[in-house]
Amino acid sequence: MIEDFRLPDLGEGLPEAELVSWLVAEGDEVTLNQTIAEVETAKAVVELPSPYAGVVRTLHAAAGDVVAVGAVLISFDLGGEDAPAAPTDETAGEKAPPNLVGYGAAPRAAGRPQRRARGAASARPSSADTAVLEAAPHDAIRFQESVEEVLERPRSTPPVRKLAKDLGIDLVLVAPSGVTGLITRADVLGYAERVGAAPEPATAPAPMLTSTERTTRIPIRGVRKHTAEAMVRSAFTAPHVTTFLTCDVTATSELVASLKADRSLEGHRIGIMAIAAKAVCLALTRHPGLNSSWDEAHGEIVEHHYVNLGIAAATGRGLVVPNIRDADAMTLVELADAIAALAETARAGKTAPAEMMGGTFSITNVGVFGVDAGTPILNPGEAGILALGAVRRQPWEYRGEIALRDVMTLALSFDHRLVDGEQGSRFMVDVANILREPGRAMLLR
Known part of the structure; x- marks a missing residue:
């Protein structure tokens, strides 16, 4: 008996996906849930598990092909009516599609x-x-x-x-x-x-x-296509305003150095990105407008009482912005670990589509490329995004004298429908004050 497997909707409502590679060949015997292929959607590379146990009869696409959702991807020879197949829906009498969203086939x-x-x-x-x-x-x-x-x-x-x-x-x-x-x-x-x-x-x-x-x-396809469409939609939907602030982050640099030297924290990469993330979470509790969304359909502003913090990650496939769920509830060490795991997953192309949805505020670190500042574009649906510039050692006024200090420029873009200039500026000052004096975080609640 021959059964066709059609490319399913991978949970994003996208009309197509690119076939990255086959992990099986025609004539191979496969088991139920064995990973048979990798496909790239507009947001992530997803592993497809086999919905059948049998022999691969025909591969209907080649690596690099763009396949429409619903098109036949692969055919299986099940060898008879009683061959193992995907679970069935007893009520409808039809085969239920395998769970293909997120992490692919079950571990073996x-x-x-x-x-x-x-x-x-x-x-x-x-x-x-x-x-x-x-x-x-x-x-x-x-x-x-x-x-x-x-x-x-x-x-x-x-x-x-x-x-x-x-x-x-x-x-x-x-x-x-x-x-x-x-x-x-x-x-x-x-x-x-x-x-x-x-x-x-x-x-x-x-x-x-x-x-x-x-x-x-x-x-133009995959993540690059999705990013371009999202950025155009954001730029022409939300009225962007960007404000800049350069601040002394010497105390934060010293804190990072002391944490790296702490043997009890060995294995935790706590850098300036993690401290900035913590500063953002603390500041958002005092400035909820930066942690809100514009609901055009219902004519409402939705304030979020949690922070799903997006972290922009540059990958070989393009820019992705997965987010850390409930980042505001995490300790500094937990945030650092979450950022490290998120970055590694993104670089490996294994970020699940669900991890790039539902963000409430984002951070992008342009400083890692040696850039001092920029005007970041909002992630669609979010009210603000903060860009961290490079840390520069330069002459700076300190306690009435000129001294060499670590200095960083922050750039905040925000949706002017949700946030006015005063709110954006006060938020920036709060974040900068924490980076200038990390101990000030003890005063915020």
């Missing part, structure tokens, strides 16, 4: 799925680098196992595969550290350290369409 303790052997004569390399094999203890075992094991395709994300390619590492030689069998960035870097792999010289991405030798045309 048994390790990575086996792949069918193709070309057994060429399964084992004609020669192998001895140092590489010694660096990965599992490799010696693999070369003694069956051809199917050797040809098993390692599971990883596109950014991890790119990292391995840049380092000249064959992912077959890298052991996954987790129970799901997914090779992570840490696994690749750990392996590279053992074998002394070095990155290859960076090269420009291969052009997808070239009209002449002097120009390259690249289709």
